[in-house]
Amino acid sequence: MNLLKTSVFNCLFVCSLIFFLFFLLLFPKESFNAALNGLVLWFRMIIPALLPFAIISGIFIRFHIADYFSFLFKPIIGTIFDLSNEGSFCVLAGFLFGYPMGAKIANDLVVDRQLSKNEGEYLFLFCNQASPVFILNCVAINCFKNENLFLPIFIILLSTSITIGIVLRKFFYKSLKWDSKEKVLKSLNDNTSPFEILDSCVMNGVDTILKLGAYIILFSIIVKMVEIILKDFYYLKTLIIGFLEMTNGISYISSLNTSFQIHFLFVLFCVSFGGISCIFQTASMVKNSHFSMIKYLIVKIMTAFISILYGILYLKFIY
Template sequence: MKKSFFRLLSVAALLFLLFRPAIAYEGAKNGLILWGSVVVPTLLPFMICSNVIVTLNAIHILIFPVKKLLHRFFCLSDAGSYALVSGLLCGYPMGARTCSDFMDSGRISNKEGKYLLAICNHPSPMFLLGYAASALPAQVPVSLLLLSIYLPIFPVSLAAKALYQVTEPERSQPVSKKAQRSFDDSLMDSCEVMVKIGGYIMLFSILALYITKFPMDAPKYKAVMLGLVEITTGIKAISEAFPGALCGLWIAAASAFGGFSGIFQTKSVIKNAGLSIRHYVAWKAFHSLLTIILFILLSRVPALVPFP
């Protein structure tokens, strides 16, 4: 059934491309421009530096300021702590990619990898403070957006620890010489991942443009659909379709979920480690629900959220 569905979907997609080639061309161009002008400059340098840090076994230096907090509350090993930090700082899908690499190299166990996947993949502060914040209405503070997206990491962590039975930090595992890579290997690996990400961004940008051009006079529904498909296009559409706090709410929810484009990007970097994309989608849905609830609660108590 699953294969039959994807066969029909691929045939339908090909027919859309053939009958509406102008939209396909424009969507592909928009996706590649987004990838080349935003994603590559912001993500690729971090990805290369991350590989170099791991290769040089310098993880403990980077996580030293937050090591005790991450060990005590999140019950993460040194390698797991680095995966969480890289995911928070670099954005989708860097956290999942680091988690997958560490499982492949034996730095973290299968149990810690499953637990990490629930909490390590998020939009970066640069994306939220730059692109998402610029789309917020004036009455919605950026601090409300940040708190509603990042605070749910704590309750999600508690639920994931209980599900995967994580009770204490694991000891760092010795890394074999086979797992260590040269700088050239790290560079080529990073470029390969970036090409995969670019392909998915291009495909989902085409889908987003088809949704935009669909002859339906319902801008709010379209905006929500675009937020589910691809967050950059979705955030722009949401800012144009919704007023006030409702705009901020949907932007926060879309950013926390990451869109189906982010899900497919994540799937492309975790498949070799044996991690479940279904579990990942369930955790992102749970995180998004908590984001919505927290945004509503915090917006009703302005004293808790300082305006910039």
């Protein structure tokens, strides 16, 4: 049975690659422009927004600064989720830095032996979210043309993540503590100078951003493919693009001729789910820690629907 599933998956994967190749050959101009748009998006938004955080978070982890930095926030975050200091830092950074930094930091903390794999996977499942900067600029201002919507959208998405974190902690990750025989922290003076560590953090951050750029360009072409194939099916096209890639999905939603309420809920779904593109980006960040991407996909779907529920409550009783 497993062999059959593998064969079917391999067949579908090869067919998809062949179809993608034919699209590149049949629509070279459109493919080039889509790749160029993805490159510009990566260069103008992703690099300045994420590269500094990728480097700084790496420095915090390698020099064990996260333990001290999160001390101020541990009473709040630790009380809600019952985490270590390092875990509290991961939650804080994941909520503030944006996709896929939450997943990367959880992975790096596990690889650096500052978190158990169990606690790292738990954090990875719920603290990998859109950043406040993205919500303000791309959602509130660009999509809704109303920056006053930033706060309710941010609170809804934050409340959704907290809800998921509490549910996972109570029912699925009841024990996160290290076995005392298992925890072995790396020594900072094991023949590695601070300059070598700093250089390693910079190169790791650059490698992270390059991976994100490649996925952004790839999915920009896939989105263009969907646009061309489904050009006469606007609503279906918008739904698929929103499922594939968050930023393009939000842009399409803003042009739909539907009510504000539908726009609002659709955007919440896109941002909380993140899109298949973000899932692939996240997978590339956690391959060293071997976190379960099946669990992650299930949790992201749950997150999307809970955010819609909170959105409905907001529209009904507050908006």
